[in-house]
Amino acid sequence: SQQGEEDPQALSIQEGENATMNCSYKTSINNLQWYRQNSGRGLVHLILIRSNEREKHSGRLRVTLDTSKKSSSLLITASRAADTASYFCATFRQGGKLIFGQGTELSVKP
Amino acid sequence: DGGITQSPKYLFRKEGQNVTLSCEQNLNHDAMYWYRQDPGQGLRLIYYSQIVNDFQKGDIAEGYSVSREKKESFPLTVTSAQKNPTAFYLCASSTTSGGVATDTQYFGPGTRLTVL
Numbered sequence: 001s002q003q004g005e006e007d008p009q010a011l012s013i014q015e016g017e018n019a020t021m022n023c024s025y026k027t028s029i030n031n032l033q034w035y036r037q038n039s040g041r042g043l044v045h046l047i048l049i050r051s052n053e054r055e056k057h058s059g060r061l062r063v064t065l066d067t068s069k070k071s072s073s074l075l076i077t078a079s080r081a082a083d084t085a086s087y088f089c090a091t092f093r094q095g096g097k098l099i100f101g102q103g104t105e106l107s108v109k110p
Numbered sequence: 111d112g113g114i115t116q117s118p119k120y121l122f123r124k125e126g127q128n129v130t131l132s133c134e135q136n137l138n139h140d141a142m143y144w145y146r147q148d149p150g151q152g153l154r155l156i157y158y159s160q161i162v163n164d165f166q167k168g169d170i171a172e173g174y175s176v177s178r179e180k181k182e183s184f185p186l187t188v189t190s191a192q193k194n195p196t197a198f199y200l201c202a203s204s205t206t207s208g209g210v211a212t213d214t215q216y217f218g219p220g221t222r223l224t225v226l
Binding site for chain 1: 218
């Protein structure tokens with residue numbers, strides 16, 4: 001069963017703009033992770049935020065987590081054409097399983 | 111180079127045939143996973159293994175089988191019982207702590223299976 005719901009399903013922006021993707025989930029979590037997938041490739045881990053953290057940064061990435069609303073957001077600042085990919089949130093639950101959302105397809109136009 | 115390899119990259123199968131997808135890792139990870147991805151969808155867990163000679167069903171195990179005879183290898187067989195096998199298959203691995211998988215998963219490049 002899918003845990004996460006991502007919004008929007010698709011996002012198209014110009015190079016240099018910021019991109020914000022949202023993820024909502026249903027049950028309690030240990031941590032939430034964001035992954036990136038280039039077309040036809042495997043997933044690459046971007047960032048992990050634990051349930052007791054509210055915000056985390058990594059380079060041009062900023063992730064927030066609101067456990068009271070069961071939601072997270074991923075912000076990519078100053079986007080580049082190379083950021084074009086699908087982005088997935090995944091919630092880590094007890095027992096070692098990751099549950100993935102359906103993803104946001106980001107297109108950054110040069 | 112450390113990492114996860116999957117082979118083949120593309121696989122074609124006739125209806126009624128079983129096929130086996132390979133997944134190998136040299137990251138010394140105890141846990142390994144198989145996911146299925148359909149167009150425009152997220153990943154769904156087929157099987158996972160947290161230690162050699164042990165594995166558990168995921169959310170969509172019907173029509174699939176796995177083995178975990180070696181730490182480095184976790185092959186997936188798509189059987190003729192899987193009614194709609196055309197999809198993109200991803201293998202992943204992670205470390206464990208106390209016998210339970212931890213945090214980040216590392217993914218292979220995937221195998222695209224098409225049933226003719």
